[in-house]
Amino acid sequence: MDVMVHSSSFLLPKIHQPAKTPANNYTLVVLNQHLPRFMPRLWAHAKLRICADGGANRIFYEMPQMTNDQDCETTRNRYIPEIIEGDMDSIRPEVKRFYSNQGSTISDKSHNQETTDLHKCISSIRHRTPSHEKSDLCVLVTGALGGRFDHEAANINVLYVFSDMRIIFLSDDCLIQLLPKTHQHEINIESSVEGPHCGLFPIGAPSTSTTTTGLKWNLSEAKMRFGSMISTSNIVDSEKVTVQSDADLLWTISLRNLT
Numbered sequence: 001m002d003v004m005v006h007s008s009s010f011l012l013p014k015i016h017q018p019a020k021t022p023a024n025n026y027t028l029v030v031l032n033q034h035l036p037r038f039m040p041r042l043w044a045h046a047k048l049r050i051c052a053d054g055g056a057n058r059i060f061y062e063m064p065q066m067t068n069d070q071d072c073e074t075t076r077n078r079y080i081p082e083i084i085e086g087d088m089d090s091i092r093p094e095v096k097r098f099y100s101n102q103g104s105t106i107s108d109k110s111h112n113q114e115t116t117d118l119h120k121c122i123s124s125i126r127h128r129t130p131s132h133e134k135s136d137l138c139v140l141v142t143g144a145l146g147g148r149f150d151h152e153a154a155n156i157n158v159l160y161v162f163s164d165m166r167i168i169f170l171s172d173d174c175l176i177q178l179l180p181k182t183h184q185h186e187i188n189i190e191s192s193v194e195g196p197h198c199g200l201f202p203i204g205a206p207s208t209s210t211t212t213t214g215l216k217w218n219l220s221e222a223k224m225r226f227g228s229m230i231s232t233s234n235i236v237d238s239e240k241v242t243v244q245s246d247a248d249l250l251w252t253i254s255l256r257n258l259t
């Protein structure tokens with residue numbers, strides 16, 4: 001079974017980032033929730049930036065408070081998403097007008113009320129990415145966690161729908177991602193920015209055998225399912241964590257107080 005290597009090096013300042021890993025070649029998706037404190041850094045290093053519908057309001061109204069620019073206008077002119085995607089029922093008219101005039105592509109999918117704006121964004125990223133670049137692509141998503149529980153459930157479902165893509169949800173407090181059962185996983189812990197708290201569990205299908213190394217409470221061919229045992233409030237105990245499972249698992253790790 002192939003090994004998939006993971007790293008949160010996108011959270012490091014640029015000078016500390018290793019040259020070419022999937023984590024440094026990412027598309028940023030901004031959802032309609034409060035921006036995380038490290039948004040300016042994520043934005044600066046992204047290869048492509050997509051706002052999901054009302055996510056554009058967050059960039060327009062919240063970004064000016066997160067930078068040291070002299071005035072609002074300077075910030076707004078600096079942070080222009082390449083694409084705004086979704087059913088356009090939450091983006092404000094003045095925000096849509098502003099970014100449209102600045103050259104953002106407005107991808108209006110108001111006819112589709114079957115999938116969420118995040119689903120539309122990920123689907124569009126998949127279509128835009130040439131096959132030979134797919135394995136290198138990482139998608140960082142802000143605003144997927146916290147807030148309305150139906151939105152959160154839909155967001156997590158997107159991780160499962162697109163389980164062959166590297167998608168990472170980031171909040172101020174933690175990150176989460178899916179570890180597909182098709183691979184063994186090697187997670188390099190960036191201890192200056194993440195840990196020590198972590199969790200590992202299946203949602204949906206149970207796991208009859210999960211084995212880990214590098215955790216304080218390791219699993220050895222352990223069974224996990226909701227309604228029985230799941231691993232939460234675990235602690236990373238090594239610079240490298242390995243995971244092998246017969247089920248897709250969610251991996252979550254706490255983020256330190258970065259600026």
Ligand SMILES: Nc1ncnc2c1ncn2[C@@H]1O[C@H](COP(=O)(O)OP(=O)(O)OP(=O)(O)O)[C@@H](O)[C@H]1O
Pocket residue numbers: 031032033052053054055086087089090091116117118119143144145146147148149151152155
């Ligand atoms: N409170 C929230 N909690 C978690 N995710 C959210 C929340 N609000 C928005 N999102 C995410 O941001 C995306 C864009 O948000 P937006 O408010 O534009 O959605 P929407 O389609 O108007 O949702 P709805 O009509 O259900 O309120 C959503 O698809 C969802 O992924």
Ligand SMILES: Cc1ncc(C[n+]2csc(CCO)c2C)c(N)n1
Pocket residue numbers: 087112113114115116117
């Ligand atoms: C069974 C079922 N439940 C809910 C919706 C509604 N819905 C799901 S995603 C979406 C778009 C949100 O931007 C909407 C309105 C549906 N279509 N089918």
